Amino acid sequence: MTHEPLPTTVQDALHAHLGQARENAQALSPKIRPGTSLASALARVDTGTSRPLPTLVDLNRWHAHPAGLDDEQHARLCAGGLIEVMDDEGHTAAHACPRCEAGRRSDVLLGRLERSGIPPRYLELEWADLVTDLDPFPRLRAATGRMPQILAANDSLLLSGPPGAGKTQVAVLAAKAVLAAGHSALVVNLGRLALDVREGYGDRGDGLTEGAALRLLTAPTLLILDDLGAGETDTAKVERRLLYLALEERQNARRPCVITTNLSPAELAASLGARNLGRLQPLEIVEMKHGRNFRLRDGHRSAW
Structure with a gap:
């Protein structure tokens, strides 16, 4: 199929129209x-x-x-x-x-934080939320910047002090640093975990088994045992057994722990057994004696 050539007058008009369009475009955006x-x-x-x-x-x-x-x-x-x-x-x-x-x-880090057992109130926690010029916070803050080296050295940490001293906050910040470095971390209250295991001893068989609890404690690169030694008397036996088995496996796998407790190191050893604490070696013990209670917000007055 062939096309007849356009009349000269039509071609001229078309070329003029296209030329004007190009000029308009250049005038609109000369750069x-x-x-x-x-x-x-x-x-x-x-x-x-x-x-x-x-x-x-x-x-x-x-x-x-x-x-x-x-x-x-x-x-x-x-x-x-x-x-x-x-x-x-x-x-x-x-x-x-x-x-x-x-x-x-x-978003990815937040998801990992939530799955690591960090309580919701600590998800947005940063070092700026603590008074970091108080001893021992500067030292601990610097240490969280070296978490890969700490993990490689299998160095565990025990934070001892009264309620509100910032022990859990420091432990959570260590966990966040580990997660940000691409490793795994888990925050666990061993007394609460032991209670879940004890309740699973019933006939229904739908509770948490000791084997499942042990796998939970041994899997993460860094294990945070929060408020250790605060378990009830009727779960103390389960707590001590889980701790012994978990620390045995973690020591063999060279996976460190961070422990927070309201007990003194001597009281914790008496409560859980020196053999358990021996399985945390090498262990750094830091006592939080700065006298500040971070649960009491400055200037806050109760609505009651």
């Missing part, structure tokens, strides 16, 4: 450069003015500090988790949005 996509060029047109695309330098800066990509910039530049970036030669390419990536990492 379009070779290699720049039409979508990115149009996105830069803002009421007659154009905004430059971010550069690779900007992208690297945002990767280092995602919060530097503020709300206005994020809304303007991010499309479905991608940001178009211009290189030194004027070419553009889509890169993962640093702020969206940071958000996804935060």
Whole structure:
């Protein structure tokens, strides 16, 4: 099938129309450069003015500090988790949005924190929530920055002190550091776990078995035993047996523990047995004697 050539007058009119369209496009966005996509060029047109695309330098800066990509910039530049970036030669390419990536990492970490047994009130806990100039917090804060080395050395920690001294907070911050480093951690109240096991001794067989409890205690890279020695008298036997078996397996696997207790080290040894504490070696004992109660918020008055 052949087409008849357009009349000359029609061709001239068509060429004139296309030429005018090109001139209009250039007037609308004069800074379009070779290699720049039409979508990115149009996105830069803002009421007659154009905004430059971010550069690779900007992208690297945002990767280092995602919060530097503020709300206005994020809304303007991010499309479905991608940001178009211009290189030194004027070419553009889509890169993962640093702020969206940071958000996804935060969501993944939050999920791991929740599954690790950390109580909800501690999920958002940071070192800034503690008075870190009080002894021994500076030392413990520095140690949480070395968790991979601590795990490799199989160094356990015992935090002893009165209620509200910040023992559980420090233990949770250690667990968060371990999780952020890609390892596993679990926070357990052994007395409560022993109660669940004891209640599983019934005829129904639907409770927690000692074997399942033992697997729970031995699996994580770092085990946090919170409020150790506070179990009821009728569960003390189960608690002591679980602790002995768990610490035996963890010592053989070189997996350390962090223990918090209201008892003194001597009282804890008398309660749980020196043999159990011996299976925590190498063990660092830190007594929280700073006198501050973090459960009492400054300036808080009861609504009652």
